[in-house]
Amino acid sequence: xxxxxxxxxxxxxxxxxxxxxxxxxxxxxxxxxxxxxxxxxxxxxxxxxxxxxxxxxxxxxxxxxxxxxxxxxxxxxxxxxxxxxxxxxxxxxxxxxxxxxxxxxxxxxxxxxxxxxxxxxxxxxxxxxxxxxxxxxxxxxxxxxxxxxxxxxxxxxxxxxxxxxxxxxxxxxxxxxxxxxxxxxxxxxxxxxxxxxxxxxxxxxxxxxxxxxxxxxxxxxxxxxxxxxxxxxxxxxxxxxxxxxxxxxxxxxxxxxxxxxxxxxxxxxxxxxxxxxxxxxxxxxxxxxxxxxxxxxxxxxxxxxxxxxxxxxxxxxxxxxxxxxxxxxxxxxxxxxxxxxxxxx
Amino acid sequence: xxxxxxxxxxxxxxxxxxxxxxxxxxxxxxxxxxxxxxxxxxxxxxxxxxxxxxxxxxxxxxxxxxxxxxxxxxxxxxxxxxxxxxxxxxxxxxxxxxxxxxxxxxxxxxxxxxxxxxxxxxxxxxxxxxxxxxxxxxxxxxxxxxxxxxxxxxxxxxxxxxxxxxxxxxxxxxxxxxxxxxxxxxxxxxxxxxxxxxxxxxxxxxxxxxxxxxxxxxxxxxxxxxxxxxxxxxxxxxxxxxxxxxxxxxxxxxxxxxxxxxxxxxxxxxxxxxxxxxxxxxxxxxxxxxxxxxxxxxxxxx
Amino acid sequence: xxxxxxxxxxxxxxxxxxxxxxxxxxxxxxxxxxxxxxxxxxxxxxxxxxxxxxxxxxxxxxxxxxxxxxxxxxxxxxxxxxxxxxxxxxxxxxxxxxxxxxxxxxxxxxxxxxxxxxxxxxxxxxxxxxxxxxxxxxxxxxxxxxxxxxxxxxxxxxxxxxxxxxxxxxxxxxxxxxxxxxxxxxxxxxxxxxxxxxxxxxxxxxxxxxxxxxxxxxxxxxxxxxxxxxxxxxxxxxxxxxxxxxxxxxxxxxxxxxxxxxxxxxxxxxxxxxxxxxxxxxxxxxxxxxxxxxxxxxxxxxxxxxxxxxxxxxxxxxxxxxx
Numbered sequence: 006x007x008x009x010x011x012x013x014x015x016x017x018x019x020x021x022x023x024x025x026x027x028x029x030x031x032x033x034x035x036x037x038x039x040x041x042x043x044x045x046x047x048x049x050x051x052x053x054x055x056x057x058x059x060x061x062x063x064x065x066x067x068x069x070x071x072x073x074x075x076x077x078x079x080x081x082x083x084x085x086x087x088x089x090x091x092x093x094x095x096x097x098x099x100x101x102x103x104x105x106x107x108x109x110x111x112x113x114x115x116x117x118x119x120x121x122x123x124x125x126x127x128x129x130x131x132x133x134x135x136x137x138x139x140x141x142x143x144x145x146x147x148x149x150x151x152x153x154x155x156x157x158x159x160x161x162x163x164x165x166x167x168x169x170x171x172x173x174x175x176x177x178x179x180x181x182x183x184x185x186x187x188x189x190x191x192x193x194x195x196x197x198x199x200x201x202x203x204x205x206x207x208x209x210x211x212x213x214x215x216x217x218x219x220x221x222x223x224x225x226x227x228x229x230x231x232x233x234x235x236x237x238x239x240x241x242x243x244x245x246x247x248x249x250x251x252x253x254x255x256x257x258x259x260x261x262x263x264x265x266x267x268x269x270x271x272x273x274x275x276x277x278x279x280x281x282x283x284x285x286x287x288x289x290x291x292x293x294x295x296x297x298x299x300x301x302x303x304x305x306x307x308x309x310x311x312x313x314x315x316x317x318x319x320x321x322x323x324x325x326x327x328x329x330x331x332x333x334x335x336x337x338x339x340x341x342x343x344x345x346x347x348x349x350x
Numbered sequence: 351x352x353x354x355x356x357x358x359x360x361x362x363x364x365x366x367x368x369x370x371x372x373x374x375x376x377x378x379x380x381x382x383x384x385x386x387x388x389x390x391x392x393x394x395x396x397x398x399x400x401x402x403x404x405x406x407x408x409x410x411x412x413x414x415x416x417x418x419x420x421x422x423x424x425x426x427x428x429x430x431x432x433x434x435x436x437x438x439x440x441x442x443x444x445x446x447x448x449x450x451x452x453x454x455x456x457x458x459x460x461x462x463x464x465x466x467x468x469x470x471x472x473x474x475x476x477x478x479x480x481x482x483x484x485x486x487x488x489x490x491x492x493x494x495x496x497x498x499x500x501x502x503x504x505x506x507x508x509x510x511x512x513x514x515x516x517x518x519x520x521x522x523x524x525x526x527x528x529x530x531x532x533x534x535x536x537x538x539x540x541x542x543x544x545x546x547x548x549x550x551x552x553x554x555x556x557x558x559x560x561x562x563x564x565x566x567x568x569x570x571x572x573x574x575x576x577x578x579x580x581x582x583x584x585x586x587x588x589x590x591x592x593x594x595x596x597x598x599x600x601x602x603x604x605x606x607x608x609x610x611x612x613x614x615x616x617x618x619x620x621x622x623x624x625x626x627x628x629x630x631x632x633x634x635x636x637x638x639x640x641x642x643x644x645x646x647x648x649x650x651x652x
Numbered sequence: 653x654x655x656x657x658x659x660x661x662x663x664x665x666x667x668x669x670x671x672x673x674x675x676x677x678x679x680x681x682x683x684x685x686x687x688x689x690x691x692x693x694x695x696x697x698x699x700x701x702x703x704x705x706x707x708x709x710x711x712x713x714x715x716x717x718x719x720x721x722x723x724x725x726x727x728x729x730x731x732x733x734x735x736x737x738x739x740x741x742x743x744x745x746x747x748x749x750x751x752x753x754x755x756x757x758x759x760x761x762x763x764x765x766x767x768x769x770x771x772x773x774x775x776x777x778x779x780x781x782x783x784x785x786x787x788x789x790x791x792x793x794x795x796x797x798x799x800x801x802x803x804x805x806x807x808x809x810x811x812x813x814x815x816x817x818x819x820x821x822x823x824x825x826x827x828x829x830x831x832x833x834x835x836x837x838x839x840x841x842x843x844x845x846x847x848x849x850x851x852x853x854x855x856x857x858x859x860x861x862x863x864x865x866x867x868x869x870x871x872x873x874x875x876x877x878x879x880x881x882x883x884x885x886x887x888x889x890x891x892x893x894x895x896x897x898x899x900x901x902x903x904x905x906x907x908x909x910x911x912x913x914x915x916x917x918x919x920x921x922x923x924x925x926x927x928x929x930x931x932x933x934x935x936x937x938x939x940x941x942x943x944x945x946x947x948x949x950x951x952x953x954x955x956x957x958x959x960x961x962x963x964x965x966x967x968x969x970x971x972x973x974x975x
Binding site: 369370371372373375543544545547548549550551552553554555558562563566567 | 710713715739740742743746747749750751754755756757758759761768769772773797798799800801802803806816819820823
Binding site: 056205207208213231232233234235237271273276279282284285286288289293 | 700810
């Protein structure tokens with residue numbers, strides 16, 4: 006493996022060779038197979054992939070929230086601002102969650118407690134993590150005050166804080182979820198498909214708001230999504246994940262304009278082009294591989310139009326196009342990757 | 351998420367296609383049930399009970415061993431000849447328990463089939479059509495539910511007199527609202543599934559939708575209820591007989607044996623111990639089996 | 653099959669209404685919707701959740717009984733048919749559902765599900781012939797023949813959606829309502845299904861009503877697009893025309909909100925205020941006025957109606973009256 010250590014970067018999140026398995030009586034699901042992920046301070050990384058690629062497992066591993074059993078972290082390291090979270094005790098993790106790292110889940114309908122006013126739900130996080138001015142745990146009234154501020158911040162009038170989740174619409178619930186996640190100014194925000202359940206116009210509102218907040222607080226973000234449009238909108242770097250491995254990674258420009266991996270290319274081709282509506286879609290053939298029984302060589306090989314003999318038996322090495330942009334594919338070597346490779350788009 | 355791996359068996363069809371063999375859904379459920387240790391114990395006991403009931407006549411002759419009084423043998427302690435001793439008129443307790451299982455299971459089964467049919471149809475109609483039909487049926491059921499089941503059975507028995515047939519009627523009536531509720535509850539979510547709408551879209555009649563799409567998919571909770579309710583029914587039979595309202599002597603019945611043995615509990619505790627234990631074990635077995643079925647039929651485990 | 657004349661209307665919907673009684677009053681799910689779909693064409697219906705697009709599709713098929721209006725299919729008034737006649741008519745009008753998980757009976761195998769419509773309408777009463785037809789349909793939609801005896805829970809979403817399509821095709825329909833057929837699927841699978849639907853349309857001369865919330869999909873797939881908002885049809889035009897000249901302020905906002913996978917194209921976002929309002933007992937004013945950036949007093953006093961502003965381009969907005 007290409008072990009390039011970049012000391013120059015100031016990393017908020019640094020995942021190396023993460024292997025996670027779900028061991029059930031039905032078989033071992035290999036959710037992550039040596040995943041590498043880096044997020045620089047204040048930057049946003051888009052983690053792009055399809056159902057079952059291991060996106061959510063990645064998010065949960067960072068918070069050490071993998072359901073165990075059946076989930077087992079087999080190998081690898083996860084560093085948050087230089088500190089290895091795997092060495093932390095459950096007590097220490099509780100401090101980290103919500104304060105240093107927060108997560109927004111896909112479904113705003115189920116991630117709020119239906120019998121608790123929303124401001125209390127926000128205040129709960131604040132009370133858990135923050136100290137008042139006198140150094141003692143923050144008082145409930147002060148926490149409620151801060152909660153109302155948070156609501157205003159995400160665009161909900163503070164006096165609606167006493168209402169219950171069912172009194173809010175989908176978009177507003179997701180705003181509340183974001184307010185909870187941001188209540189303690191986390192250094193890293195993990196957003197797992199935060200807008201998938203929302204309508205486009207509401208999605209635009211929420212994305213706009215998240216962009217604003219990110220700039221205001223300098224929060225790093227891990228944006229888990231399947232939508233390349235959202236990635237183009239909000240991310241600085243992109244990691245494309247397939248069957249638990251990052252198969253292409255680079256800056257937005259690298260991945261969108263100098264696409265190298267056949268899978269990434271396939272994802273782009275699967276999307277209807279707004280400007281050329283008559284173009285026939287070029288879907289990726291076949292289906293996601295069975296994660297309990299991954300192919301021996303490249304996991305994408307059975308669906309790849311460019312597959313060669315070697316792809317069936319060996320894992321492709323990592324080839325760098327520049328300091329940031331890399332691909333795991335046998336089509337490339339150090340030379341041809343810079344020339345535009347074997348694929349033209 | 352990942353589909354669990356299938357053991358795919360390829361077979362040939364009539365027109366020579368190689369196809370994956372049809373998965374037997376009942377067999378799958380059985381496999382899951384078989385993994386459940388306590389359910390298997392429950393099932394084993396239930397099977398023993400059923401065998402006892404079926405072969406009761408082979409084991410003990412009804413006229414000579416079960417109801418014939420034999421005063422010279424009265425109140426003998428358990429021994430090789432009478433494993434559970436003899437009662438106050440010299441009848442073998444084990445023989446009576448074995449024949450008692452026949453009575454309990456027969457009545458339990460008959461009453462359950464009746465409640466299941468009537469309650470099931472009412473519940474399915476209420477759930478499927480909804481609105482006013484639902485309201486009318488379920489409010490009537492609520493009235494029945496407001497009266498404690500045993501009390502209702504006692505009233506019916508007191509009014510109609512105690513006979514096996516009346517007992518079945520009494521138990522069936524008191525069991526019906528429970529089934530109606532369960533079936534309605536099972537039908538409601540299925541009714542709103544898209545495949546029911548899909549069935550309507552392809553031109554299915556209501557009858558076909560109910561029988562082909564709704565009922566097969568709402569059976570699971572009903573099977574569980576049937577198992578659990580059998581336990582309740584057997585307990586009620588014993589309870590009524592204990593009070594003298596159920597099966598009248600000399601017909602062997604666990605509850606009435608318990609009642610008769612009560613007078614001798616100081617000196618001859620086994621007269622109450624064995625029927626009592628039998629009732630307890632039977633109820634426990636049905637409940638274990640019911641719990642196991644509930645887990646095995648749970649669609650989330652599929 | 654009779655010849656397809658793309659100038660001849662197949663579906664004519666006029667003043668279609670569907671209200672639901674709720675505790676807080678009448679919910680106007682679909683309110684006075686009018687459109688036609690010509691033979692062999694695709695009408696895309698877009699809008700946000702709760703705008704009544706699915707209800708419209710179901711009301712046309714009479715899966716929900718319309719409250720008012722009329723639906724003509726091939727010149728025949730569907731709402732005048734008796735329940736039994738409608739049941740037979742369903743051979744010609746089919747629907748493909750959004751959720752490939754709940755739209756299939758979990759206790760029926762793939763072949764049983766596909767064969768059921770034929771069983772009901774007595775097409776191929778001979779069992780072997782019917783099975784042959786099922787296998788043909790499986791070929792058509794791209795399902796391996798060896799899967800005929802598997803249950804839906806053993807399959808992934810894309811394959812399940814193909815079963816739903818095969819079921820709809822089994823009775824040789826003329827018109828299919830596609831209710832968000834790809835929104836539950838992954839992008840790579842989504843493209844496979846869209847291509848399949850396109851091929852089927854070409855081969856079998858199908859007419860589609862394609863309901864979706866995904867504007868890039870609808871743009872790719874449809875000949876005409878209708879935009880709905882709170883039960884009202886607010887704009888309708890041929891796809892190119894709609895994307896080139898969106899006229900209703902809501903359509904403009906909707907189009908600008910599409911996140912495009914292109915880092916060089918910077919579209920100016922039109923952000924709307926607030927969210928979709930309640931469709932219960934709406935006042936007779938423009939239903940979009942509350943969120944509209946251009947709303948005037950006039951919009952809050954009366955209700956605009958659909959007007960043709962250029963050939964085949966219909967808009968319902970007071971602003972266009974001045975143009």
